Amino acid sequence: MATVSPYRQARPDEVNFDDLMRPQVEYLYRLAWRFTGSVADAEDLVQDVLLKLFPRTQEMLGIQKLRPWLARVLYHQYVDSVRQRARSPALELVADTEGEDDPLDTLPSAAAGPEEQVEQSAWRERLVAALGQLNPEQRAVVAMHDVEGYSLEELETMLETPLGTLKSRLHRARQRLRALLPMEPFSGGKRVNP
């Protein structure tokens, strides 16, 4: 725990919270997006975490390495929210266009870019969709280890999860992703003829 100056401790929590969290929100958003694959869900997740943390401002003042600590809070919030959401099904709405002049059609879908852009976008969607097939714990370990670069040993401490469990999650997550994603779409991979 870091030593906190009396001056800082005496400031209003709103000021301290702003000082502490403002530099961290973008990081949390990025990580939340990697967990959720959705801007809306990422923002909601970060907002939930901030709401939860504001009453703990004084405690946070004493935390030396705030970012990993925040990542852990975000992770737990993410896992909890996924479990809660599992109880309410997602619904995709479909346009009812019968007999309507449909000027909205010209808005987003008509903005198709060059072929490469379309391919990249399709690949990105497939990757996000494949990540969406993982369970939240697997997805989180992929995001934090494979993307954010935390070692499994660091995650063992951060997430208070045994190393063996993390290794197993990572192994299964990677296997699943490979199974879901054939080789061709990767620009970084070279196609090998059988």
Place this chain on the structure above:
Amino acid sequence: MKCQDLRSQLDDYLDGKLDERPLQEHLSACPECRRAYQHAQAVQEGLRKLSPPEIHPAFVDRAILRATRPQAVGAHPTRRALIGMALAASLVLGLALGAFFSLRDAPVQTVALAVEKPETVRMVFSSAKPLRAATLSLSLPENVEVVGYAGQRELTWQKDLREGQNLLQLPLIARGAVKDDLLARLSHGSSTKTFRVKFEMAKANAPGT
């Protein structure tokens, strides 16, 4: 090195934890393992390159303000209010919406409702670009209410749409048998699009159906 050794140690190789020399020797002699290893590397690379969309410029201010002074933003509730608060009456004051403008051929979705049992329906709208001040109007069928809006069959909200997926969590409750569809009309500028949600009554809990 045998093929089986490579498969069992693949994660450690990907993480750079093992000496690569025996790996490279094996890969040069085994096309099948070479292909599998390249595939695994490509997936890893794809993950690393997968970057989130830029954070919304106003999000940081808004999120901190909402956390520290929720009363100050009470008049401008957002999607977040919907997500964390399940079925509270204040849920529906502000909604974040989008539109599946491009999913024209997908089948109409059906929602199962039981009488007097609240159900939070999550509607995922996807917009290919940000839309400012889009308007969503809901026309509820007879016997369906948005929780907290008893007796109101027509509800309207205005909200900026983000690029990508936008989530609307709509807490609905059936007061009796539901026969008609819910219509959601999304408007932007002079354009309007209508979406349709069908309901299916859970028979065991739906007297009169």
